[in-house]
Amino acid sequence: MEVGDLISGFGSNLEKKICRVEAIGSFGSDEVYGNYTASHYLFETSPNKMKVHGSNHTDIEPSNADLYDVVSDCPLVEDETGNLFGPLASDFCGADKEKLTWSQYLLLHKAILRIVLKTGGFWFNLSSYKNMETVKKLGPKVCKQMIRCMKNIKNCDKLESASQKFVNKALTDTVKAKTMETFTGMGTYCNSNSVSSIITSGLAASDASCSEYK
Numbered sequence: 001m002e003v004g005d006l007i008s009g010f011g012s013n014l015e016k017k018i019c020r021v022e023a024i025g026s027f028g029s030d031e032v033y034g035n036y037t038a039s040h041y042l043f044e045t046s047p048n049k050m051k052v053h054g055s056n057h058t059d060i061e062p063s064n065a066d067l068y069d070v071v072s073d074c075p076l077v078e079d080e081t082g083n084l085f086g087p088l089a090s091d092f093c094g095a096d097k098e099k100l101t102w103s104q105y106l107l108l109h110k111a112i113l114r115i116v117l118k119t120g121g122f123w124f125n126l127s128s129y130k131n132m133e134t135v136k137k138l139g140p141k142v143c144k145q146m147i148r149c150m151k152n153i154k155n156c157d158k159l160e161s162a163s164q165k166f167v168n169k170a171l172t173d174t175v176k177a178k179t180m181e182t183f184t185g186m187g188t189y190c191n192s193n194s195v196s197s198i199i200t201s202g203l204a205a206s207d208a209s210c211s212e213y214k
Helices: 102-119 132-151 157-170 173-182 195-199 208-213
Strands: 006-010 016-033 040-044 049-052 062-072 076-078 084-089 099-101
Touching: 006 062, 016 102, 049 084, 049 102, 062 084, 062 102, 084 102, 099 102, 102 132, 102 173, 102 195, 132 157, 132 195, 157 173, 157 195
Parallel strands: none
Antiparallel strands: 006 016, 006 076, 016 062, 040 049, 040 084, 049 099, 076 084
16 A cells, blocks of 8 residues: 555545545554554444544454554545544543544544645654654643644644644654744744644634734
8 A cells, every 4th residue: 555545435424435545654563453453543333433442352362563554535444344443543642532522533633634734644653753652641632732723723822832842852853853844833823834724724823813923
């Protein structure tokens, strides 16, 4: 599979679609249960939500495998067994986020897809980070504030500070420099090159409260 390939998936209204691969990630190796780690989000119905795969599978023997991730322009991708999954795991959103509502997940996917389209898919490579412990520590605040910002552009200010801390402490120096080439306005959501503005397609920077920056 390569970036640009077409795969089977589902849209925001759970309609079956042909989707485009926008990034492919690699996260080393770890224990998996079937095709997924315990922390990876899979789609569940009744009610529609994203739920971590978990490790309590009496019918699946755990094994160690290379970890890959797929980011597509559809919120869900279908695997060969019919499971529906996305690119996210609770490693990023926090151990207390074993479930995401469908609406929360759609906002997150839209935000992350916009970042990937703007910067590239290096966010989904283990080599981009100093260590995963820092990602797990700082990622949940970014996840939470990203959802808040996507829900209401007036709540984007805290995303900027959370993003700055994540970029400064979690990314390697080389990847940090690459990130800052795009997010030159990180720190104030009113800047058109802030994280907030990019994930909201410019809406954050166009807010009336940002008039003093124009």
